[in-house]
Amino acid sequence: MAEVTCPGENQLVNACLAKSSFSKGIILFHDIFGYRLFEIRIIADLLMAAGYGVLLPDLYRANPWHSRETL
Numbered sequence: 780m781a782e783v784t785c786p787g788e789n790q791l792v793n794a795c796l797a798k799s800s801f802s803k804g805i806i807l808f809h810d811i812f813g814y815r816l817f818e819i820r821i822i823a824d825l826l827m828a829a830g831y832g833v834l835l836p837d838l839y840r841a842n843p844w845h846s847r848e849t850l
Contacts, residue, residue: 805834806835
């Protein structure tokens, strides 16, 4: 899975891009733990293996919630 930077409104957005030769693509959204979590990347890899291009944007700008923090 490659790390890419996409232009966004007023700033750049980091993302992961999983691709092979594909004609269909999916934007995959992560949960509160962010896009670097191992499990979400497994899902992206499975979708890519099924023939989809997958874009996984960093919605929290590298600042996800950490499970050790208190609410």
